Amino acid sequence: MEDHPVLARALGAASLLVKREDRNGARVGGNKLRALEWILPAAGTSLVSMGGYGSTWCAALALASESLGRRVCAALFPQPWTDLVAATLGCTLEHAEVRLARSRAHLPWAIAGAWRTARRHGAVTWIPAGGATPLGVLGTVNAALEFAEQVRGVEPVDAIVVPLGSGGTAAGLLIGMWIVGWPVQVCAVRVTDPWFANRRRLMRLVERTRKLLERLGLEVVRGSATLRVIGDQLGSGYGHATEAGRVARARFADAGIPVDLTYGAKACAALGPLACSFPHICLWHTFDPRLASRALGEHPQLRAARRYAESLWPHPRSI
Numbered sequence: 001m002e003d004h005p006v007l008a009r010a011l012g013a014a015s016l017l018v019k020r021e022d023r024n025g026a027r028v029g030g031n032k033l034r035a036l037e038w039i040l041p042a043a044g045t046s047l048v049s050m051g052g053y054g055s056t057w058c059a060a061l062a063l064a065s066e067s068l069g070r071r072v073c074a075a076l077f078p079q080p081w082t083d084l085v086a087a088t089l090g091c092t093l094e095h096a097e098v099r100l101a102r103s104r105a106h107l108p109w110a111i112a113g114a115w116r117t118a119r120r121h122g123a124v125t126w127i128p129a130g131g132a133t134p135l136g137v138l139g140t141v142n143a144a145l146e147f148a149e150q151v152r153g154v155e156p157v158d159a160i161v162v163p164l165g166s167g168g169t170a171a172g173l174l175i176g177m178w179i180v181g182w183p184v185q186v187c188a189v190r191v192t193d194p195w196f197a198n199r200r201r202l203m204r205l206v207e208r209t210r211k212l213l214e215r216l217g218l219e220v221v222r223g224s225a226t227l228r229v230i231g232d233q234l235g236s237g238y239g240h241a242t243e244a245g246r247v248a249r250a251r252f253a254d255a256g257i258p259v260d261l262t263y264g265a266k267a268c269a270a271l272g273p274l275a276c277s278f279p280h281i282c283l284w285h286t287f288d289p290r291l292a293s294r295a296l297g298e299h300p301q302l303r304a305a306r307r308y309a310e311s312l313w314p315h316p317r318s319i
């Protein structure tokens with residue numbers, strides 16, 4: 001946990017805490033590690049999941065699974081081609097088998113191909129995109145309880161700002177805040193399509209996780225913490241950088257906080273407007289650049305992915 005008074009002043013907030021989830025692991029970190037800590041022990045030996053070409057979820061799943069002797073086959077759909085996408089896909093390719101869809105419409109075929117490949121390695125466990133299952137959410141519930149311990153006795157936080165993709169991270173934060181009984185607003189900044197990242201799906205995940213906890217003997221009552229979905233930072237869609245995101249990324253980089261343009265920069269861009277209503281803010285920093293730090297070099301699937309992505313978005317600005 002870090003306190004950033006200079007950034008807080010620049011944003012117009014009274015205080016800004018940054019929860020460095022990018023540092024929550026020794027080899028790699030990030031919010032997805034929290035979900036994997038719970039999902040992997042319960043999963044079989046052969047796993048199938050999906051995400052964008054530059055999915056940090058699939059990269060983290062591939063890396064963590066390989067170190068436990070599991071096999072991952074990932075079905076990936078195109079997103080604008082940027083340096084970070086190439087590097088993250090490089091990580092997934094290094095640790096998993098990959099089926100590339102050449103467009104979103106082709107994703108069902110890529111999933112079917114991934115499934116066929118995975119079946120060769122044993123009974124297949126399907127893991128939804130982003131690891132957004134009740135079991136995975138427990139990882140962020142734990143992180144929220146850890147956060148509460150870290151800030152106990154400090155100025156209370158009014159809002160926690162987090163990127164919203166599959167919803168598991170925001171769901172875990174809301175449940176965690178209900179458990180500790182804090183009147184916080186969880187501000188989930190949408191970074192992907194509204195049909196996928198929305199309040200209804202997120203609250204359904206919250207309810208399913210509450211039921212799981214109840215079955216495990218912990219009844220979580222709805223507390224005063226609330227959820228707000230922020231939709232105005234998405235820009236042209238998942239993986240498309242925004243100007244506000246670029247400005248925010250540069251500002252946070254100056255403070256030693258490396259955020260990516262797909263997730264973190266859009267959450268950072270929402271901080272300024274939110275500071276008007278919430279004096280004491282926490283940014284939930286989810287992206288670990290170590291997942292995208294090893295260039296794979298030439299790889300046929302890397303070349304194919306680039307070709308597909310650039311045929312859909314010919315001129316993405318590189319990051």
Ligand SMILES: Cc1ncc(COP(=O)(O)O)c(C=O)c1O
Binds near residue numbers: 032163164169287
């Ligand atoms: C780096 C990063 N931040 C934030 C998110 C969004 O988290 P969630 O999918 O739990 O909503 C993701 C999702 O993949 C991610 O990879």
